[in-house]
Amino acid sequence: MSLFPHNVIDFLKKSAYWADRSIRSELNLGYIADENDYTSNFTAEFRRQVNSKAMSGVSAISYKINGSLERKSGADACIILANENTAKLCLFEAKLPRLSTRKDAWDSIQKSTNGSHFSSQIQRQHKFINNFYIWEMFYCDEDFGKQSIPFLDYTSSCISHQDAYNFDRKRLNKSDKYSDQELINLHSYSNVLQVDEIIEQICLCNLGTPLNIEKIDDLLIQLKRAVNVLLIKGTEKS
Known part of the structure; x- marks a missing residue:
């Protein structure tokens, strides 16, 4: 059974697509400073896309709270999709x-582990897989259709946590930071999706764990330190 009616799912899918595409355009034009700025703008734009179209029974709020969760969970943002009885939690x-402008600069060596920061984030994410659907989201700052391999033409490229986790476990040079070539290899290894496709599959209940809405507050205790949270509420009825 789907989380929402199909017309609502299609509406949320399109809203996610245009939110990501819009912020990618602003990144390319130089209006977005860094990945944290992109994430904040993306979740806010997703909220605006949902609310401005005023679909009956559907609403969204996004907010920002302190950033310690990223260190705990290895994730930057949380999206909550909920109807009257059930919710899906995403990170x-x-x-x-x-x-196109930097070489091997997107990962770093983490002082606490003396190894890859990205690898550490993936390992920390893995502790949350029972209750959250998790993905890695790679932003692209180049012109539409002129991006470097392996990025998508108009949107960010998203890789499921499980694909990233499996790839990371097979790395031979675990003490080194990730290179650009490894990023390309990760994309070749994985099923690369757009964020709107992920939102659609979560709403269709093909991805993620459906949770009783009454249990959400207890589960969200661990998210009190989330950097960006987007809560989208809808109804099960069309």
Whole structure:
């Protein structure tokens, strides 16, 4: 059973697509400073796309709270999709590689582990997989249709946590930071999706874990430190 009626799912899918495409355009034009700025603008634009169209029974709020969760969960943002009885909780980690202007600059060595920061984030994310659907979201700052391999023509490229986790476990150079070539290899290894496709599959209940709405508050205790939270509410009835 789907989380929402199909017309609502299609509406949310299109809203997610245009939110990501819009902020990618602003990034390309130089209006977005970094990946944190992109994430904040993306969740806010997703909210505006939903609310401005005024679909009956559907609403969205986004807000920002302190950023310690990223260190705990290895993720930058949380999206909550909920109807009257059921909710899906999502986390994603954002990266802005800038492959056309920088070389091997999107990852770093983490002092606490003396290894890859991205690898550490993936490992931390894995503790949350029972209750959250998680993906890695790679932003692209280049012109539409003129992006470096492996990015998509108009949107960010998204890779499921499970694909990233499996790829990370197979790395031979675990103490080194990720290179640009490894990022390309990760995309080749994985099923690359747009964020709107992920939102659609979550709403169709093909991805993620459906949770009783009454249990959400207890689960969200661990998200009190989330950087960006987007809550989208809808109805099960059309």
